[in-house]
Amino acid sequence: MKQHLGRQSGVQNVEVSLIDGKVEITPKEDGRIDPAQLIKATYDSGVSVAEMQITARGKIVKDDSGNLLLQVTPNQAFAIAPNDLSTTLNPSAGSPAVVTIRGQLYKKSGKKKPDPVAALKLLILEVQKKE
């Protein structure tokens, strides 16, 4: 699995802890990494993903329906699942301010294999920094 993940685009380093089942992935400097692709690559190597968390910097924007998104690159944005923390980001929407967020991007539910193509929603766990 480590080799499989290490071959994915944008991945600089992969650390696997067999004891607690944790996988730490360090993206390359440009940060162009695709979490959905990482989930798919993990399943392809025969291992189930129970949960994925990311720490990301980006701008808060709103889509046409008024939903909040974290835009990490011009071509990559994650829909933000509404919770108490997401409401505190509402005033930042559309501003040039950059926020650093730690959030849960995926959590396994049931025994079904996830559809990695389905849009991942970011459940904010912590707003680390607003700049």
Add this chain to the structure above:
Amino acid sequence: MKARKIALVLLFGATLSVASQAQIQHVQMRVEGMT
């Protein structure tokens, strides 16, 4: 007029610089079925 242009260039540069730092910094997964 010149000062205004310089200010605009600086503002644009600062915005671009902040935007370029936006990225995924870390990914952590909890996995099951690993041997």
